[in-house]
Amino acid sequence: MPRALGLRGDLIPDGKFGRQIHERLRATYITVHSTGSPGGTAAAHGRLLSTGKIKAKTKWNKRGYNFWHFTVDDVETVQHLPLDERGEHADHEGPGNSTSIGIEICEFREPARQRAAIERCAKLVAWLRSKYRIPLDHVVPHYFWTMVHYNNWHKPCPRILLDGGKPGAKWNAFLALVRRS
């Protein structure tokens, strides 16, 4: 694993906060999100997840919590969930949750910090791609997955990498960065 990832584990306690059930994940996709909470660091999100503070806002989330595998910011990567366990971050009972590793990029108002977080995410995606042999077209924005319980809506996420709420030039630039990482 590349040292530049700055990877640290802060796992959600086994048996709690979404990990009451262990559904096996065999990752064939990587789903990229952004947190929607400017200034919130990876460490802060790790604390929120590991203390059960990120509760579900919809009955369609059967675990009662939102949770994912990694959060990246400008200084580190925090892992919240083993990579062979399914998270709840994309599309409820859909294929996004059942086939993908979920990564949240922290949002920052300072362009240099935002850039550093995006670059760290690209490095993490590159490492995961090689570890699980995931093709570049299986690296997808949260937007890619259809929200069947919401009239097949596509969530405009990761908003920092979308153009007009959809994948476009920024997303393509991110994929190019992944390829170079």
Ligand SMILES: [Zn+2]
């Ligand atoms: Zn998302």
